Amino acid sequence: MSSTEKEDFRKIVLTENQLRAAEKVLKEFATKTGASAVILGDMTGQLLAKQGGLMDRDLEVFSVLAASNFAATAExxxxxxxxxxxxxxxxxxxxRSIYLLSLNEKYILEVIFKSTIPPGTIRIYSKKAKEKLLEIISSEEFEVDFSNIFDDNFNALLDEQLNKTLGENPD
Structure with missing residues (x-):
């Protein structure tokens, strides 16, 4: 497995201090722009920090979709x-509108805002937020390697269990 493929299996982990600092940036962003929700996510779809919400919508699902959006547009x-x-x-x-900003190859600033808010406002404040978030992230960032967490039989066992659960196993 190449190092590029291996990075796909790495989970981003931020320290408590980084998360608190990121949440402060997101809160300031939401306050100044009036955004409904502001999320710091990663390119795998993991929601790392958030501010605000959107009724009963699941922001974790939104973060996964935002990452998928970046993958599709990269292609x-x-x-x-x-x-x-x-x-x-x-x-x-x-x-409502959505503004997604790649912070670097790993992180995304995801903004949900009412369409009455000028996109230029979101764009201007997102550039400043990007600078602050990159500073926070680079201060103590580390990764946990999950690439070898499963043995070779894991996929076969998972398939078997899923088939049993779905009632598709001929046993």
């Missing part, structure tokens, strides 16, 4: 000859 960028993936993804809706 789109490649298809049109771009050397790097897009840094900003913006989706404008009738009632």
């Amino acid at each position: 789109m960028a490649k298809q049109i000859g771009e050397r790097t993936s897009f840094e900003v993804l913006f989706h404008e809706g009738e009632a």
Whole structure:
């Protein structure tokens, strides 16, 4: 397995101090912009910190979808000859809009805001938030390697258990 593939199995872990500092940045961002929800997520879809919410919506699912969105657009960028993936993804809706900003190759700032808020406001404040969050993240970041957590039989055992649960096992 190459080192690039191995990184796909690494889970980002932030310290308590980093999380508190990130949450403070997200809170300040939400206060200044009026955003409904502001999330610090990673490119695997893990929600690391959040501020605000969106009714009864699951922000963890939103974070996974945001990461998937970046993966899809990275491939789109490649298809049109771009050397790097897009840094900003913006989706404008009738009632709410979404602004996604890649902080680096690992992290995403995810913003949900009412469509009455000018996207330029979100863009300006997100650049400052990006600087602060990168400073926080780089201060004490470390990774835990989960690449060897499962043995070779894990997938077969998992498939077997799923088939039993779904009633598809001929036993």
